[in-house]
Amino acid sequence: MTAAVRVQGVEKAYKDLQVLKGVDLEVERGSIFALLGSNGAGKTTLVKILSTLLKADAGVATVNDFDVATQSGDVRESISLTGQFAAVDEVLSGRENLVLVAKLRHLKNPGAIADALLERFALTDAASRKVATYSGGMRRRLDIAMSLIGDPPVIFLDEPTTGLDPQARIEVWDAVRELAANGTTVLLTTQYLDEAEQLADRIAILHEGRIIVDGTLGDLKKLLPPAKVEYIEKQPTLEEVFLAIVTKGGADNAAAKGAAAGVDTEKEVAK
């Protein structure tokens, strides 16, 4: 079987600004592919080309075996795109948003589809509340849930966790993992190295218009000289502390760990 996404020699300029200078990559079916790059590297530009929102100046790209330039209708039926900025309707409730998209896609039983997705993304309790009252993490989850309606085989997630707190990021990560486990191909962009490390089967780095590195996490790690073994005292990261304190039952764990380490947890947190 061919790759779910194939990109060969794709170039794109905005007037004099040459953003993509010949991008090559392949995403295997059912895998999670992370495209890393700093601000302005061209990640969103590439995702827009792959989702037929933008035309490349040169090169070829196929999604689900359809050419993005000449078979854009077929490509659109094969994909969903969750943009960098959540595209949910604030005035509607979470459930209404989902039902609306299911109706737009002419699916049977829009209500049942909405309820199943609300359940899957842990939004059942908030289902009838206006999205305006949702937190950033809930909006993102709803946004991803909306993009799954109609079961597209390929989904593009442009910076799915930017701006989310650590707990909400983990919830989104779990949702993405579940997608891939069900056979969906996921291409996500991120600026977070740990996100790529957590999720991706394959990671590519877009830099100065080209893919400069492409491989598994193991491949990428081999690019650096082998780690020197050093004995250092392991300090918890701030993220570990945060998660230990805010997650259910975590506070007790944190207190227990703090006590074991001779730290007064409450005092430390209060500072």
Ligand SMILES: Nc1ncnc2c1ncn2[C@@H]1O[C@H](COP(=O)(O)OP(=O)(O)OP(=O)(O)O)[C@@H](O)[C@H]1O
């Ligand atoms: N419509 C446009 N017109 C002109 N320049 C643009 C346009 N869209 C993007 N650019 C420029 O192209 C470059 C790449 O932008 P792009 O949004 O693809 O980057 P990105 O990797 O997604 O960045 P970020 O991490 O900030 O989302 C940037 O320098 C940006 O300013």
Ligand SMILES: [Mg+2]
């Ligand atoms: Mg972007």
